[in-house]
Amino acid sequence: CIPCGHVYGRSCLEKWLAQCGKKSATCPQCGKMFRQKNIINLYAPEIVVPNNDLEKQVLSLRDKNEFLENQV
Ligand SMILES: [Zn+2]
Numbered sequence: 001c002i003p004c005g006h007v008y009g010r011s012c013l014e015k016w017l018a019q020c021g022k023k024s025a026t027c028p029q030c031g032k033m034f035r036q037k038n039i040i041n042l043y044a045p046e047i048v049v050p051n052n053d054l055e056k057q058v059l060s061l062r063d064k065n066e067f068l069e070n071q072v
Pocket of ligand 1: 005
């Protein structure tokens with residue numbers, strides 16, 4: 001995680017920093033500058049990326065399931 005809050009794999013961030021050729025680079029998503037020493041390791045068992053389409057699909061399937069349960 002970099003200070004702006006965006007999350008990347010550490011190896012990707014290191015490649016990105018090397019590509020920029022210095023100890024600081026800008027976030028690919030928001031353009032905010034960060035330094036190598038500002039990278040924070042996140043030890044999360046699982047990372048979930050919010051996906052609106054997937055969430056809508058789940059809600060739609062839940063409704064359908066409820067409808068079918070009521071029919072039975
Ligand atoms: Zn950012």
